[in-house]
Amino acid sequence: VTESRGILESIQRFSLLPTYLPVTYRIHNADVSFFLKEANQDIMRNSSLQSRVESFLIYKSKSPPVLNASYGPFSVEQVVPQDLMLSSNPFGSTNKFTYNWKLQAYIMSSKIYLSKPRVQVLFYIVGRDWDEYSPAERLPCLRVFAFRETREVRGSCRLHGDLGLCVAQLELLPSWFSPPTVVAGRKKQLGRSEGSPVELYYSIQAGDERGECAKEDARKSNGIRLGLNDIDESGPPLQRIGSVFLYQTHAAPSLTEMRLDNNIVIQYAPKTVRQGDILTFLVSVAKNSTEDQFTLRAKVKKGVNVFSVRASSPYFWDIQESVDSTGKYAPAVVVCQRKSAAENSAEGPASEIMQIDFEIEDLTDLPETQLITWQVEYPGDTTSDLGISKIYVSQKDLVGVLPLAMEAEILNTAVLTGKTVAVPVRVVSVEDDGTVTDLVESVECSSSDEDVIKVSDRCDYVFVNGKEMKGKVNVIVNFTYQHLSAPLEMTVWIPRLPLQIEVSDTELNQIKGWRVPIISNKRPARDSEEEDEEERRGRGCTLQYQHATVRVLTQFVAEPPEPGAQLHYLLGSDWQLDITDLVRDFMQVEEPRIARLQEGQVLVGLELGMTTIQILSPLSDAILAEKTVTVLDEKVTITDLGVQLVTGLSLSLQLSPGSNRAIFATAVAQELLQSPKQEAAISCWIQFSDGSVMPLDIYDSKDFSLSATFLDEKVVSIHHDPKYKWPVIAAETEGQGALVKVEMVISESCQKSKRKSILAVGSGSVKVKFGQSDGNP
Incomplete structure (x- = not known):
């Protein structure tokens, strides 16, 4: 009875x-992946010798992750269910693990003209x-819907290829380009320059047995239907893409301007020519x-x-035009003279004085890029700098180019690891007929902010070093073709600096009665004649210092x-990510004689003094974090030993109520x-007189023994x-509540006498009931 009461009291104290x-x-x-810490939650969730709650984040995974939990000889693991990682899986039809997949939609041109009433969306x-x-x-099909008042137009395409892309095309009705119907109560009419808006949506659906997209029936084969009210409610949900704007006539093309000097300006409409x-x-x-006179030269x-x-x-x-030189590729040499009666009455910053037409020849080996070199000469042999216009020749009718990245975001761990x-x-380029081509050559690129992100010389990857x-949300890297x-x-x-070093106990004391062997190359002092045998036995030992987890x-x-605007957090401001594994190689104790780190996770006191744990930058002499720790000569005693017997482990997973991405284990x-001969392991915690508690596992098993x-x-x-x-x-054999008494004893080499030096005693119980499960005691 007394033993049972002692176990109960010990369990209550440790709880x-x-x-x-x-x-x-x-x-x-x-x-x-990362283990996590949620603000103010660790102690609430972990206050039992029998269980451990840990939260974690799967940030990126190409296959179903597995969580393993082990203690001593026991191990249990569980595949992390996809429903804990995804709120929904739109790619249900594919046979791949799609945890990191997201669908991106790009409207190739938001201005649509009556002369070419086609909308193109690249997915x-x-x-x-x-x-x-x-x-x-097998990748799924996409259906695209354009809505204008009560009418609807549809298009579709199927994702395919290594990039997993497709272009959906919709032919809009000519009537949609008329001004919108005025709704009663609405007085504002759209200005001619604004265009009429059309909303675009898409839905994802599986293809047929051959992977083809389902066809409309004959009645709807023109792809034109009634509006939003006619959508099949039981079908996949619609996702908004954005808006396009319809115009009856083309606006004047915007011109690219090149200044040769303070006087002369060359303008042209940039486009691909045939x-x-x-x-x-x-x-x-x-x-x-x-200037009243100048000569303009244009070399081809x-x-x-x-x-x-x-x-x-x-x-x-x-x-x-000067006739100084002749021949098919002779430069244009134009002499310009202001007339004496001329007064510059034109509006705007410059007055157009001439137009020069260039013809693109029909040659089989014509280079893609043609150059026109411009220069102005003034009387007295004064010249401007050279100006170069590029003409891009292609038989393709390009609509636009798009940079496609394999990931939507970058986690800058390079700050921590140097990798x-x-x-x-x-x-890729997209042509008027929807053809997509991977562009390998002639692409130029630049980062809008190299303090956030960089881009490779060949424009084939973005990176952080x-x-x-x-860090930044939606930082821009520009690509040009x-x-x-x-x-x-x-x-x-990007990781927030300084990093946080969490130490379970920043003041490490000597532990009374716990002697451990001195690790030293020094020869012991010569025995004195007065020294008795007990002192001689314990002489190569010193008192153990407390350890702490880091x-x-x-x-x-x-x-x-x-x-x-407010700073964005990867998981929210209440969550921190455990990055110990990433920075372990760059952690050090400033004064290694005072304390040392074991595998970056356990701090061991060695000698009196104060020092700091530091995390060094792998790329510079900067210190990413510091934490002060003190080793004291005040002695503490072990006041209690908590004992938990473990016959096996169970593991359960659930979504965190505090975040839709954090998972609790x-x-x-x-x-x-x-069953007969089934084994149980012992788990122990020690409590000290200063109130701190620590799992016994973090101490070297050579420094003590358990019986x-x-x-x-x-x-x-x-x-x-x-x-x-x-x-x-x-x-x-079977028996209920079998009592076990566990004694913690100092290592044999540091025993001062034949009587064992017992540091602490704890007790626990185990149930032996053959054929019964833990859930049904």
């Missing part, structure tokens, strides 16, 4: 302390590994120019010839796209021996297996 079952958790099969899967593409992979096309360049004189090479020169302001300027993190990028200063350009938006998360935490953050020690005895030795037996550091208990 009020921040204790847990010291299982080791490991995550397998995930590319990037692709971000987060899918391009290298693991299989031709047998062989045989005529391209017109406008030449203007700055309104404030005082094989593939382009000067077609004609036309005066735009013959009343004000005399334009004369570059890169995301592949492919730039650890020298970045900040010929006259077309497009931005790539990426979110970059972990490193941080938050990954990104600045908002608009200045002044709970490992529980089973306490029932259900266990049972009141009823018929029920269980105890043996020492060399594979395990502590005694193992085995079931012999």
Whole structure:
């Protein structure tokens, strides 16, 4: 009875302390994952010797992750269910693990004209590994819907190829380009320049047996139906893409401007031209120019010839072509003279004085890029700098280019590890007929902020190398091909500095009575004659110092796209990520004689003094974090030993109520021996007189030993297996509540006498009930 009361009291005392079952958790099969700490929650969730609750994040994974929990000889693992990682899986039809997959939609042009009433939307899967593409992979179909008042137009395409992309095309009705019907009560009419808006939506659906998209029936084969009210409610949900704007007529094309000097400006409409096309360049004189005479030279090479020169302001300027040189590729040499009666009355900053037409020749080996070199000469041999116009020749009718990244965001761990993190990028062009081409050559690119993200010289990947200063949501990397350009938006998360070093006990005391062997190369002092045998036996030993657990935490953050808004957090401001494994190689104790770190996770006191745990930058002499720890000469005693017997482990997973991405794991020690010779392991915590508690597992097993005895030795037996550091208990016969007494004894080499130096005594119980499960005691 007394023993039972002692066990109960010990369990109650330890249940009020921040204790847990010291299982080791490991995550397998995930590319990037982290254990987590939620603010103010650890002690609430962990205050039992029998269980351990740990939260974790699967950040990136190509296959179903597995969580393993182990303690001593016992191990249990569970596949993390996909429903805990995904709120919904739109790619249900594919046979791949789609945890990181997200569908991106790009409207190729938001301005649609009556002369070409076609909408093009490119879809692709971000987060899918391009290298693991299989031709047998079945990707889903996409249906695109355009709504205008009560009418609807549909289009579809099927994702395919290594990039997992497709282009859906919709032909809009001519009647949609008329001004919208005025709704009663609405007075505002859309301005002619605004265009009429049309909303675009899409839905995902599986293809048929051959992977083809389902066809409309004959009644609806033109793809035109009634509006939103006619949508099948039982079908897949519609996702909004965005809006396009309809115009009856083309606006004047925007012109690219090139200044040769303060006087002369060259303008042209950038576009891809075909062989045989005529391209017109406008030449203007700055309104404030005082020059009355100049000569303009335009040099061309094989593939382009000067077609004609036309005066735009013959009343004000005399334009004369020079015949200095002849031949098919002779430069245009134009002498310009202001007429004496001319007064510059034109509006705007410059006055157009002439137009020069260039013809693109129809040659079989015509280079894709043609150059026109411009220069102005003034009387007195003064010349301007050279100006170069690029003409892009192609038989393809390009609508636009798009940079596609394999991931939507980058986690900048390079700041912590010094290892570059890169995301592949492919730039594709889209033609008028929907053809998509992978562009390998002639792509140019630049990062809008290299303190956040960088881009490779060949424009084939974006990366961070650890020298970045900040993270950002939707940072832009610009890509250009010929006259077309497009931005790539990426979110970059960066660890918040300084990092947080969490130490379970920052003041380490000597432990009274716990002597451990001195690890030293020094020869011991010569025995004195007065020294008795007891002192001689313990002379090569010193008092043990307390140990503490260490972990490193941080938050990954990104600045908002608009200045002044709140900082974005990867999981939320209440969550920190455990990055101990990433920075372990860069952790050190500033004064290693005072304390040392074991595998970056356990701090061991060695000698009196104060020092700091530091985390060094792998790329510079910066210190990413510091934590002060003190080793004291005040002695503490072990006041209690908490004992938990473990016959096996159970593991359960659930979604965190505090975050839709964090997952809780709970490992529980089973306490029932259900069959003869089944074994149980011992788990122990020690409590000190300063109030701190610590799992015994963090101390070196060579510095102490555990012995266990049972009141009823018929029920269980105890043996020492060399594979395990502590005694193992085995079931012999049935019995309820078998009591075990555990003694913690200092190592034999430091015993001062033949009588054992017992540091602490604890007790626990185990149930032996053959054929019964832990859930049904």
